[in-house]
Amino acid sequence: MATAIVTDSTAYIPQDELEKYNIHMVPLSVVINGETYEEEVNLSADEFYEKIRGGKKLPTSTQPPIGKFVALFEELAKDYDEIVTIHLSSGISGTYQGALAAADMVDHVKVYGFDTEVACYMQGMYAIHAARLAKTGASAKEILEHLEEMKKTEKEFILVDDLSHLQRGGRLSAASALIGSLLQVKPILHFSDKVIVPFEKIRTKKKALKRIEDLLAEDVAKYGAIEATVIHANCEQERNEWLNHLRAEFPTVDFYPSYFGAVVGTHLGEGALAMGWFAKK
Numbered sequence: 001m002a003t004a005i006v007t008d009s010t011a012y013i014p015q016d017e018l019e020k021y022n023i024h025m026v027p028l029s030v031v032i033n034g035e036t037y038e039e040e041v042n043l044s045a046d047e048f049y050e051k052i053r054g055g056k057k058l059p060t061s062t063q064p065p066i067g068k069f070v071a072l073f074e075e076l077a078k079d080y081d082e083i084v085t086i087h088l089s090s091g092i093s094g095t096y097q098g099a100l101a102a103a104d105m106v107d108h109v110k111v112y113g114f115d116t117e118v119a120c121y122m123q124g125m126y127a128i129h130a131a132r133l134a135k136t137g138a139s140a141k142e143i144l145e146h147l148e149e150m151k152k153t154e155k156e157f158i159l160v161d162d163l164s165h166l167q168r169g170g171r172l173s174a175a176s177a178l179i180g181s182l183l184q185v186k187p188i189l190h191f192s193d194k195v196i197v198p199f200e201k202i203r204t205k206k207k208a209l210k211r212i213e214d215l216l217a218e219d220v221a222k223y224g225a226i227e228a229t230v231i232h233a234n235c236e237q238e239r240n241e242w243l244n245h246l247r248a249e250f251p252t253v254d255f256y257p258s259y260f261g262a263v264v265g266t267h268l269g270e271g272a273l274a275m276g277w278f279a280k281k
Contacts, residue, residue: 003134003143004076006085008064008095009040011124012261021131024076026068028095030262032059039262048262049234049270061263063095069102077109082140084112086127086147088119091194092267112140114147117194118156121229121258122276126150129281149281153223156276157199157212158189160268188212209242212275216250223279226253233260233272242273253277 007013009027018025027038032051037043043051052059069085076083085103087096096115103111114130116123129150130143138146186208190199202208220226230246232239239257247255260268 001082001137001139002080003082003084003138003140004080005127005131005134005143006069006072006076006083006099007123007127008087008099009038009261010088010093010095010119010263011086011127012040012045012121012258012264013124013127017124017128021128022135023127023131024072026064026072026099028064028093028263029062030059030266031062033057036062037262043262045234045259045261045265048265059262059266061266063093063098066098066102066105069099070105073102073106073109073111077106080109082110082112084114084130084134084140084143086114086116086123086130088123089117089191089194090115091117091191092119092196110140112144114144115194117151118154118191118276120231120260120264120274120276121256122154122156122278124258125227125229125256125278146281150278153219153279154276155215155219156191156274157215158196158268158272158274159186159205159208159212160189161271209273213246213249216246216253216275216277219277219279220250220252224252225280226250226277227256227280228253228275228277229256229258231258231260231272231274231276233265233268234270235273239273246275254280 006024009025027041029036029038085099087099090096100113116126126147133143186205187201188199188208189196202211230239230243243257
């Protein structure tokens with residue numbers, strides 16, 4: 001059984017890794033001042049943040065047309081028996097449902113969907129694990145079982161500078177955003193039941209980062225070896241300083257640096273930081 005691995009652009013897997021692991025990527029798009037761009041195709045993260053700087057109107061994001069999935073699945077059907085398509089949380093985007101709808105339109109290949117219930121490089125890590133298994137000849141069923149095991153220990157925490165982006169984009173309730181702004185707190189956010197919700201409200205960014213470190217320490221004590229990603233929204237230096245500190249504090253953790261690209265950056269705004277991890281499988 002030959003199994004193809006598909007994901008979308010919000011996994012933010014670098015091009016060399018997509019090629020190395022033979023992962024097929026379908027892009028989401030952002031609309032900036034009436035112009036539509038496919039992220040990671042004709043709009044890099046750096047270009048995105050440059051374009052929106054100083055703009056009064058927030059960009060918007062759109063999921064891939066179903067036709068893009070249909071075309072890719074039909075092309076892959078020529079060489080593969082099965083497809084595992086891995087996407088950002090269905091609670092914040094219709095991309096996963098779009099992929100499943102496209103799967104119903106394609107003959108000659110069985111398509112299996114996996115809702116990561118998260119986004120960004122945590123999603124990317126699911127896709128990379130799947131691709132590694134596919135290279136060994138694992139079936140779609142075996143790959144999905146592995147991903148479900150990973151999900152049991154998955155955690156992701158997000159720290160944003162400005163909650164208004166999430167609130168205006170419909171990814172966070174107005175009440176949560178208002179409370180955070182009024183109290184001038186730095187709420188730690190996380191995914192729960194597929195959507196982004198407050199985890200804890202912390203007074204300062206420094207204390208919030210330390211709280212996330214403490215949560216990581218708990219799981220290092222529990223599981224030992226951990227795979228983690230540290231993500232930034234156009235604040236690479238700050239991310240790198242935190243990453244260097246984390247690597248010194250947690251030598252048993254494999255850290256992978258990443259970034260929030262255009263689509264997710266639209267909803268988080270500049271200055272966001274995040275860390276997510278799994279127990280190593």
